[in-house]
Amino acid sequence: MSNAATRTTGQERLWSVDDHLEDILTTVRPLEPIELQLLDAQGCVLLEDVTVPVSLPPFDNSSMDGYAVRVADVAGASEEFPAVLTVVGDVAAGQADQPYVGPGQAARIMTGAPLPPGAEAVVPVEWTDGGLGEGPVSRMRAHSTSPEGSSGQVHVHRPAEARAHVRAKGSDVKAGDRALEAGTVLGPPQIGLLAAIGRGTVRVRPRPRVVVLSTGSELVQPDEELGTGQIYDSNSFALCAAARDAGAIAYRVGAVADDAETLRSTVEDQLVRADLMVTTGGVSVGAYDVVKEALSSVGDEDEEGGGIDFRTLAMQPGKPQGFGSIGPEHTPLLALPGNPVSSYVSFELFVRPAIRALMGLPDVHRPTIRAKLSADKALTSPKGRRQYLRGTYADGTVTPVGGAGSHLVAALAHADALIVVPEQDTSxxxxTEVEVVVLG
Structure with a gap:
């Protein structure tokens, strides 16, 4: 008997939600780290602390278009008695050489340009007579530097304190500071920071590649015409979107008919691009034989530890589940029920944590809170099963949406929380204060 076959014994035991999840999380291991270019690292988890090699900004620079001046030269300046300064030159962003600003002098300066030597503050162009009635850029361009290095005079109408309108070197981060901690998920601001400190590549755990596959001969793709007894394949779309929301690179496979050989062939074809496989449908009692036959012999089933374990869980919705590994690389596979709500709830409870574990995140779970139940009548729940009801949460209160049926897709679309009813509670x-899993 192959190892794959010996694994298929979970149906003889009633599994708790916690035991099933623990088995998944103790099996799934974080992906191996790789070095990626910045844009390729978006959504990945940083593997190591990043230290700032150079301060930001790297030099004192102006936060305004205006004039770099000495504080003493503009002290007491007013509209009636302006300070009259000699303009000794221009300072533009990226300019290497700056004019020296001595007593009674000023230098025109652009936003982001280095503060020239001798200057102590910047007065905005609006505080001067530079090109009255024009915009800041036009005012600045109205005075061109003369061949002698001076471009006339500027009248300053207001005083300025030391360092006014000056961005200090290192005021953002200083050289030697820790820019980002290991475990950070790299979004646009983090990638911008890495670029700003000169990092072109970064060491990360890659985003997991998740293949989502629906099973069922009754499934039809959206935009196609429904025949008798057929329904549209919504699960693969919902789960693919959920996998992307969890941080994965998700690939959706069209619905596969209830045929063991077709399913086996499709899964084998998809293994090349999968760090995790998710199937939906075909795990209830009536479909056991076909799914077991298909999944237990994918790839090299004689490799130790392979095979899928089909289980019965003490939960509602989502009682039938499958978990194991397939193929020569022991790719993890989670087989979810086919009912839309059962499928989505199962994803949130089991697949999302597996994806986050592959990413190497320390906290893989959705946040849970306590909230007061707002309902017209008592909620009922089957004894011995942990029930997950859809709800909406606001201001410390959670309200059920729709009923307990596992087919209620419309109600699911309006929910942003799962209401948890423990196994021991039937009403x-x-x-009553209840546990709530916050979605989104």
């Missing part, structure tokens, strides 16, 4: 009265 929950309105006003």
């Amino acid at each position: 929950v009265e309105p006003g």
Whole structure:
């Protein structure tokens, strides 16, 4: 008997939600780290602390278009009695050589340009007579530097304190500071910071590649015409979107008919691009034989530890589940129920944590909170099963949406939380404090 076959014994035991999840998280291991270009690292988890090699900004620079001046030269300046300064030159962003600003002098300066030597502050162009009635850029361009290095005079109408309108060197981050901690998920601001400190590549754990596959001969793709007894394949779309939301690179495979050989062939073809495979449908009692036959012999089933374990969980919705590994690389596979709500709830409870574990994140779970139940009547739940009801959460209160049916897709679309009813509770009265899993 192959190892794959011996693994298929979970149906003989009633698994708790916690035990099933623990088995998944103890099996799934973080992906191996790689070095990636910045834009390729978006959404990945940083593997190591990043230290700032050079301060930001790297030099004192102007936060305004204006004039670089000495404080003493503009002290007491007013509209009636302006300070009259000799303009000794221009300072533009990226300019290597700056004029020296001595007593009674000023230098025209652009936003982001280095503060020239001798200057102590910047007065905005609006505080001067530079090109009255024109915009800041036009005012600055109205005075061109003369061949002698001086471009006339400027009248300053207001005083300026030391360092006014000056961005200090290192005021953002200083050389030697820790820019980002290991474990950070790299979004646009983090990638911008890495670029700003000169990092072109970064060492990360890659985003997991998740292949989502629906099973069922009754499934039809959206935009196609429905025949008798057929329904549209919504699960693969919802789960693919959920995988991307969790941080994965998700690939959706069209629905596969209830045929073991077709399913086996499709799964084998997809293994090359999968760090995790997710199937939906075909795990209830009536489909056990076909799915077991298909998934237990994918790739090299004689490799130790391979195979899929089909289980019965003490939960509603989502009682039938499958978990194991397939193929020569022991790719993890989670087989979810086919009912839309069962499928999505199962994803949130089991697949999302597996994706986050592959990413190497320390906290893989959705946040949970306590909230007061707002309902017209008591909630009922089957004894011995942990029930997950859809709800909306606001201001410390959670309200059920729709019923307990595992086919209610419309209600699911309006929910932003899962209401948890423990195994030992068969009824929950309105006003009771309940556990809530926050979605999104």
